[in-house]
Amino acid sequence: MxxxxxxxxxxxxxxxxxxxxxxxxxxxxxxxxxxxxxxxxxxxxxxxxxxxxxxxxxxxxxxxxxxxxxxxxxxxxxxxxxxxxxxxxxxxxxxxxxxxxxxxxxxxxxxxxxxxxxxxxxxxxxxxxxxxxxxxxxxxxxxxxxxxxxxxxxxxxxxxxxxxxxxxxxxxxxxxxxxxxxxxxxxxxxxxxxxxxxxxxxxxxxxxxxxxxxxxxxxxxxxxxxxxxxxxxxxxxxxxxxxxxxxxxxxxxxxxxxxxxxxxxxxxxxxxxxxxxxxxxxxxxxxxxxxxxxxxxxxxxxxxxSPPLKPPRFHFGLSFRAASMWSNLEAAGVTDIAGAWQHVSQLMTVISLKQRYAGHAKRAALIAAANSYMGRIVVVVDEDVDPSNLADVMWAVTTRAEPSEDVDIIRNAWSSSLDPRISAADRDAGLTSNSKMIIDACIPFQHRDSYPKTSALSLAQSNEIMRRWRAEIG
Missing domain, CATH: 2.30.110.10 (Electron Transport, Fmn-binding Protein; Chain A)
Incomplete structure (x- = not known):
């Protein structure tokens, strides 16, 4: 098309x-x-x-x-x-x-x-x-x-x-x-x-x-x-x-x-x-x-x-740079990516995937962090979570991530002089790097079979309901 x-x-x-x-x-x-x-x-x-x-x-x-x-x-x-x-x-x-x-x-x-x-x-x-x-x-x-x-x-x-x-x-x-x-x-x-x-x-x-x-x-x-x-x-x-x-x-x-x-x-x-x-x-x-x-x-x-506005308002209603990141992940050999999105005007990146092995989520997160311009937060979620829905993402963060175990910090990463957190002295000296937090909000790989079952509709079921009943509820 x-x-x-x-x-x-x-x-x-x-x-x-x-x-x-x-x-x-x-x-x-x-x-x-x-x-x-x-x-x-x-x-x-x-x-x-x-x-x-x-x-x-x-x-x-x-x-x-x-x-x-x-x-x-x-x-x-x-x-x-x-x-x-x-x-x-x-x-x-x-x-x-x-x-x-x-x-x-x-x-x-x-x-x-x-x-x-x-x-x-x-x-x-x-x-x-x-x-x-x-x-x-x-x-x-x-x-x-x-x-x-x-x-x-x-x-x-x-x-x-x-x-x-x-x-x-x-x-x-x-x-x-x-x-x-x-x-x-x-x-x-x-x-x-x-x-x-x-x-x-x-x-x-x-x-x-x-x-x-x-x-x-x-x-x-x-x-x-x-x-x-x-x-x-x-x-x-x-x-x-x-x-x-x-x-x-x-x-x-x-x-x-x-x-x-x-x-x-x-x-x-x-x-x-x-x-x-x-x-x-x-x-x-x-x-x-x-x-x-x-x-x-x-x-x-x-x-x-198209003036820059306070997040979450952004120039584009679709996160098309996340599409490029999605392609980069697949090109790097990271399989089973179910989706990608960027929230807060690109400052937070979410990757959704179907876990195939221990370390799968972390591998995806590290690649996403390396390609995240100015962003400080990268979240990885399971394939049952819609990465474009911030409420859905935060549900995964608050029910699947253990802060003492599932958070990592990457230092001296890609940022910009537009970053408000960078001091004026560092900005003037060209020191425009930041740190990035990785949150693994996937069900722990070793507990996938025993983790409590969700009561919610799957994404496919939810989309089918919207397709059939959009006129009445949309």
């Missing part, structure tokens, strides 16, 4: 068709749009929001948020049946992802993003919506889910990743790379080392396949445009940016072109910005300046906003 949307507008229509869209008129850019987005993301039905009639903005300018926060919308974005349970949808994505064939983009002269052009002295970022997403953010951010496109000067590889973009005045923004290992930072530095600015295109209204691709951990040299084509099952239509020549998605809503100036010679203080951990990880810090030399946008443009 491939996706059946052509661009962000088409996706919004399909979200509306399944009853997941809410329209809000008159909300202000200064935190009100962000506040409504956060509250809506915490509701049980977690709707997507389309904001219009924004005070101070030209008529027709809109902002779309919570695009893929709900499980149904995340499944739709990936080309998966949105009526599946979250775990079944993730399993379907894992299987689909393993068979994806990369599809290169295709150049087109049908270019909606060129319907309106601001060039040179006419450039004015104030004519586009840039919300202040959180109460204590350092300013407005046009890029909370924006795709930043750069081309490697040596290999011609085009990288398209998600980085945050703060607006400083009508012609300048900053791009904040999380750390120097990010592909966008690596490419930019190759220009800067030659004393040159880096040509950049920023796409602020891409479709969900491109949004997801921008978040994926693809290897250096791999194309997010190709990966988005694989998700869509068709080439992404692109058109060379008039200023940069970069292959910009032709059906994008808003595009900024310009030059990212050599850093740290040219910089502005950026932030603070509320992070996906639910904290401000740092105060203002220097970030490279992009001089915006041209702006293009469709008629009545839509900004795709």
């Amino acid at each position: 491939n996706v059946d949307y052509s661009d962000l507008r088409d996706f919004i229509d399909k979200v509306d068709a399944i009853g997941d869209l809410r329209r809000v008129s008159g909300a202000r850019l200064e935190y009100e749009i962000g506040a409504i987005t956060e509250v809506a993301a915490g509701l049980s039905h977690c709707p997507a929001i389309l904001f219009d009639k924004i005070p101070g903005q030209p008529a027709g300018n809109r902002v779309f948020t919570n695009a893929t926060v709900g499980a149904k919308r995340a499944a739709m974005a990936l080309g998966i049946d949105h009526t599946l349970t979250p775990l079944d949808a993730l399993r379907a994505w894992k299987e689909r992802r393993s068979k994806l064939t990369l599809i290169a983009p295709q150049v087109t002269d049908d270019v909606p993003y060129l319907e309106n052009v601001m060039d040179g002295e006419d450039v004015d970022l104030r004519r586009l919506p840039s919300p202040v997403w959180h109460p204590d953010d350092g300013g407005p951010y046009i890029g909370s889910g924006a795709l930043v496109m750069t081309r490697d000067p040596e290999s011609n590889w085009v990288n398209s990743s998600i980085y945050r973009i703060q607006v400083h005045d009508e012609k300048r923004v900053t791009i904040q790379f999380d750390h120097n290992g990010r592909h966008g930072a690596i490419i930019s530095k190759r220009y800067w080392d030659k004393g040159e600015p880096c040509p950049v295109a920023i796409v602020c209204g891409q479709d969900p396949a491109l949004f997801i691709s921008g978040f994926e951990y693809l290897p250096e040299g791999a194309s997010e445009l190709d990966f988005a084509g694989a998700i869509k099952g068709a080439p992404v239509p692109v058109h060379p940016g008039p200023r940069t020549g970069l292959p910009i998605p032709a059906r994008a809503e808003i595009v900024l072109e310009g030059l990212l100036m050599p850093f740290p010679q040219d910089s502005l203080p950026e932030g603070p910005f509320g992070e996906f951990t639910g904290y401000y990880a740092a105060d203002k810090r220097p970030a490279p300046i992009m001089h915006v030399t041209a702006i293009y946008h469709r008629h009545n443009p839509i900004l795709l906003g």
Whole structure:
């Protein structure tokens, strides 16, 4: 199954068709749009929001948020049946992802993003919506889910990743790379080392396949445009940016072109910005300046906003990075994985498996811990526990794990400068590791046959009841 949307507008229509869209008129850019987005993301039905009639903005300018926060919308974005349970949808994505064939983009002269052009002295970022997403953010951010496109000067590889973009005045923004290992930072530095600015295109209204691709951990040299084509099952239509020549998605809503100036010679203080951990990880810090030399946008443009929010709210309603971890476990030879999920915005990983031998659960946990970015907790549960259901997981933790026997600590593991627990001094010194707790919440292998029998329905029985009686109880 491939996706059946052509661009962000088409996706919004399909979200509306399944009853997941809410329209809000008159909300202000200064935190009100962000506040409504956060509250809506915490509701049980977690709707997507389309904001219009924004005070101070030209008529027709809109902002779309919570695009893929709900499980149904995340499944739709990936080309998966949105009526599946979250775990079944993730399993379907894992299987689909393993068979994806990369599809290169295709150049087109049908270019909606060129319907309106601001060039040179006419450039004015104030004519586009840039919300202040959180109460204590350092300013407005046009890029909370924006795709930043750069081309490697040596290999011609085009990288398209998600980085945050703060607006400083009508012609300048900053791009904040999380750390120097990010592909966008690596490419930019190759220009800067030659004393040159880096040509950049920023796409602020891409479709969900491109949004997801921008978040994926693809290897250096791999194309997010190709990966988005694989998700869509068709080439992404692109058109060379008039200023940069970069292959910009032709059906994008808003595009900024310009030059990212050599850093740290040219910089502005950026932030603070509320992070996906639910904290401000740092105060203002220097970030490279992009001089915006041209702006293009469709008629009545839509900004795709995806601000980091306090967990459990996250950009994606399906834990698609857990699908990659699931595949990694199987590739490492760990058999009988029944499922994987990440809670608390990826900070807690749960692996479900059918135990085949003593040490099976610990083996899976150690591999999961090694691949858990910033996460501090890894839990392994038996196959009768739904890893996507946190209440179910905690039931296993509280009835099957003995703290004095089933908890291990891994030290000096993979974290990030965004980790609020890391001290400012360590962060400044580049010491961004943390510890990880492994909880083996499986029935002890030696007691599997004698452990008290559960009174609950199995996952298969529960799913069958939902299938048969969804209309009455769902």
